[in-house]
Amino acid sequence: MSDNITINGKSVAVDDQKLDASDSGYILIRTTGEPLNRAQKLELATLGVKLQEFVGQNGQQLYLCSFENDSLERVRKLSYIDYANVYSQDFVIPDVLQSASTSMPTSAHAGQEASEQVEVDVLLHHDISTVSPELLEKIAKIARVDPSATTVSEDAASPVMVRIKAGAAALEQLSGLDEVRVVYPVLEKALFNNVARRVLGFEEIQERVAANYNYPRPDDGTSVRDMVGDEMAGAMKKDQVENSGLSAKEKEPILYDGSGQTICVCDTGFDMGSTTDVHDAFLERVKGLYSWGRPGNNETNDPDGYGTHVCGSVLGSGQHSSEGTVHGAAPAATLLVQSMFVRFNYATNAILGGYPQDLGQLFQQAYDAGARVYSNSWGTPMLPSTRIQRPYDAAASSIDKFVWDHQDMTIAFAAGNEGQDSDLNGTVSERSLGAEASAKNCITIGACESYRPDLTVAKSNAPYSYGTFWPNKYAKNPLRDDHLAENPEGVAAFSSRGPTAENRLKSDLVACGTAILSAKSRCEKYLTSVDKTGISADARYMYLSGTSMATPLVSGCCAVVRQALYNAGYEDMQGKINPLDKAVTELFPGRLGPYVPTIKNNPTSSLIKALLINGAVPIRGQYMPEYLPKELPEGLPNPHSGFGRVNIAATLANIKQTDYSGWTCDTIDEEKGKAFYMLTSVPLPQNVAEGDYYKPEAWGIKTLKVTMAYADLPGAALANDLNLVVVNVSQNKERHGNQSPGKEFAKASKDGFDRDNNVEQVVWPDLQGGDQICILVKPYHLMSEKVPFALVWKFT
Template identity: 35%
Template sequence: MHHIQINGNSRPDEGAASTASLSTFAVPPPSVAISNYILIQTKGPLSAQQKQELRDKDVEILEYKGEDVYLCGYKPTTLEPLISNLRDFVTDAEVYHPDYVVEPDLKTGNDDDEAEVEVALHDNIGDNDMSRVVNDIAAQADIPVANVELHDRKACVKVPKSKLAQLARIDEVKAINEVHTRRIFNNVACGILEAHTPVGTANTTYKGKGQVVCVADTGFDTGSLAGYHEAFGDRVISLHARGRPAARGEPGNSDDPDGHGTHVCGSVLGKGDHAEEGEIEAPASEAKLVMQSLFDKFDKSRGPDPKSWNAGLGGIGNSYPDLFGGVFREGATIHTNSWGGPPQPYVERESARIDSYLWGNKDMTVLFAAGNSGVDIDRHPGHVDPHSLSPQAVSKNVITVGASENCRPNVKSPVAGNKPLVYGAWRSKFPFGPISVDNVADNPEGMAAFSSRGPTRPDGRIKPDVVAPGTTILSARSSQIEPGHHGESWGHSNDARWMYLGGTSMATPLVAGCCAVIRGALVDNHVPRPSAALIKALLINGAVPMKGQYKQALPNGEFGPSVDAPNPNSGFGRVNLANSLRNIVANQESTVYGYQDVTGDQSLGMDDQHRGEHAVTVDIPEDSPAALTLKVTLVWTDFPGERLQNDLDLIVAGAGVEKHGNQGDGSGFDRVNNVEQVVWKNVKPGSYTVTVRACRTTKDPQPFALAWRAFA
């Protein structure tokens, strides 16, 4: 079988198991006679007929694992029928080994170290089997059944590490991952994003009217639907006290002693006046708000100084369907999250859960902050180190937002000696120039150094998707902030109703507001229920590449020699809302701008019921300027799994030339990303065919969205 990685583990016979320091991880492979789960390797993507032949042999495909390897359910007691009868397309088959189950970091340390873990079950475990499996987990962990918390086929338990190998031997267990604490990622920005720019022949300004955005964060100002910050007018629909719910006859509490949540809400849809800065207006200043208060209590373990307290987010809970689904029923189709965990690869507990919900709810747009784990401590000063995304941000189907720099170079910070803040204030993270001496908010073409970088692990997916300003962001201040909690590290505001904060936390709500505006424009232009994929495609297609900074100190800048292509620092670029809206409004007037939301019977698949490709023609008029660029973006919501489950190809052809998604001038195809883009410079007048082709569909059918525009 090919070299593969599952849950961070290589095949047991490739030496991965020998790296474990725990004495318990010499796990023998189970026999197919007692296991109902196998891996099969095929010669290539499976056709509809081949999938049926597998079903006829009692093989249930559960997940694609990369390199033509599939995880499958299989109840027969021998692999011989697969090897002998399906050899035309099945090259290998083996039992799913317990060594794949436990993530590598949990295999280190001492046997008696306690770990809080999530035990993820295989996707085909039925409700009738849950009670038995929970009993098995409790027995192997040597804990009471009542201590096994089960949500969405995943159980959370606290056990000594010596018990993990026993849990891994339970046949129904697919993966075991460590539970990490989630934490928050702590008027000029809108100008950088080109929000509020009139578009179309009617010069229409879109501000999210009719749209509902849910913010899941610490809390909302006073925690009341009356007497709150004036930036929100009468546009607050509901507050949900998830972190401090009603109990013992006392009402729940949604106020914001931390201040993070109120600031985030203001960046999505606030509007008001600052005593010195004038009008402060978020992108979606006419949208309405649903707020989920996640804060439960402060972690004061670092000492009595309020600035050192971390806000606990107990209100997130263990069920993403619960977090996303309830507010969706209130009309909130945009859900923004400025929190996450420490850097991790794609994990069952977070990434797969989120993707699973979005696969089943394809018109819900969910955003996550990339994280603030960017550091420059390796051997390449001036280049922020890769692979620092939070596990939520690694999810394929969310919009992952990184932070670029704002343009407020003169805002002074008390912690910087009443001078502008520089990245060297975080000495352990940015010890080298030129980053250490750089003003955090003086170059909108540069990335914020702290912004978490991609690509994702294990397979190198492009993330973040987009970036937006995230340094020295001025927004609403909660009236309930614990005195001294936030201080003024990001800058001093002379108006107590407003405060400066920074982080990917601040970039993400700006993009959420842009998504609400895009959705509102689609609804106004006769698309009553746009998919999340379409909103994401329009957002990304409108983004502009970052030019980077530090070029005088570093010949290749911070992005390397190719800044136009999507990259693991800024993704597909900085959001430009006006460009995205021109895709929608101009679509009524010109074929050079357009979009398609391809769903239902028109979706692609490799079975007998669905077509295998879709094509659209884009015409570049003869009287077009000589230096037009054609940009085409393809997005689809993929089935959950650390690898790409349904693989589509983007092909743009014209003038005797063919270009492929994310390949630049190369001739290959992208087998990793569910966002693909072709940027074709200096296109000649004529017809160009945009083709979307199904290469592999583990789960049929696959809807998708396209956006394209030609611009000078």
């Protein structure tokens, strides 16, 4: 067991223990190795210990608790408790807070005047639901401000917090208040398009943005279908389809277009700021506009142009004068926009503002207006001076809290554009994600390249390369002279990499984010750079690049998946049995084990995420570190491309319940203490000749791909740890989620489990037809009595 305990990036020695808890109502307890079970939690409760948050790292079972007594003796004597001590004020101020103001003194004494102040959110412990006048007065007095200068958030959807400006001396005193759990810096939000707004472009995959260009085949012979998927390829213009080499089935019209779905985009604004006088790509589909950045004048127009472009990628549907039809990923969906634009800075870059302390207020407004998909192409980047990755913070916590409380809300965030070859070794450095992108319950989107090899820098015909646009970030080859839009198999160099500061795997997915053609705001103010990355030949459309461009494409795909689920029979039926449950049970009589029809409401974000991830395809990548193979196989998620590139065709195919594919949603119940399991078998080939029946090759060889996803409680650590296990009963072997491809374990093994991620996947190739398969979701440690999850599987 480690001699140190680490929380919020601060490490404290375990031998530094208080005699009792007489001066605090909060303690940390650590078990001897195994998670607390239900009986142990009940025993601790009788001793006045109430679990608040799981904060363990590196295998430690560590819990932050409220404590009603003074003496810790009885708690420390419990056989399963290794450590019990007061929650130290040393944990309250994260290391990253020191970087929020480089001129802030590294130490200060009470009463010392700080030379600089930093705006912070003071988060209180979980059992505090309101800020009393006395506590607010105390906090304001420490910061030397009037209580009216503070902002208090007591929304039930997020932790109670107080926003205030304070110097180093005040921060030290704030950390000594027993009610304070952690203090996070308030950081400026940024658009994740590109540095200095120079790269503006087209996209090739356009996650179902209708393929409105002539699709040349890459030199490696990759087909259009391989690049964009069946459904996306089917959206091409007729003359393009006829010459694309697609089969007749692949030339069928798109079946799903986001009809009946409402998507909210939080960005700079929308076009002219009107729901009726709109860009022709959005006719009669703008439901509502909300002003957060300029509330005084209730302005929602888009002088920057960025938000309108994002909206077009999500759900635009228009005609380009030379390119033809330009569709967003969900061209029939309805739009809500929250405008965060405040003003331009001296460099004509958009300044965002108006963000509430609790981002849940933004999400709630959209949710109440009917949105169930929420797209964010902004976030908190790294500090340029230090390039320190932002850890999990109040914003990430509010994202996770809202999704946990509203499990049918799918929230997507751009990973960020901080990718850089920092040490000039030809690979893009890891750990550069935005703060919001580290949230467990959102879908974090990185960018891969599109395929537009003939694109040049406007009229100058300069190389369309990373070095042209970012000479300092990509100063050496192979990155410097590489074209931005010629390799859909490669992650864009600018795309922020994971893992998170907490070692979680992010991004979840990638989609094309270079050279994306989409709608241009009719009130865009600064037009000098619009053509620098390719001339659109239509003043109503322009190019942009960034993870911000990839994210709306995936958000549109989320709406399409929701539509497809409803079309397949998934209905919002309170108190009724979903018809799919009955259908699935009848389809597989006797093969679903203890599977019982359950009551379902709206499709959960976990199901949407699991379906997209299970349908994703691995990409070859580029500028990867040496520890990753050059040819990434399925089943090897990584911090560069996540689980792969979105393929909406494969995802939609997975929705249909057959012998070859399916999905389910269920709940792990702590009181029952049992794992979920389902039984199936590898499908047998059809029409096998009688004389070949006993030949092994006639039985077929299949690959099974299974993805599990669930929403977790807010907090930097994984509060509820569920594990995906796939057992080949016929071979007496099992595989575990997110382990190395090919790594197998003995049945009922206790080794080889992922303790950091709430998305897990198993890919098992070379299965024989008829093999009996058992898929399990096993609880390891739980902080919630019930944990809903989604499970998606397919044989190929």
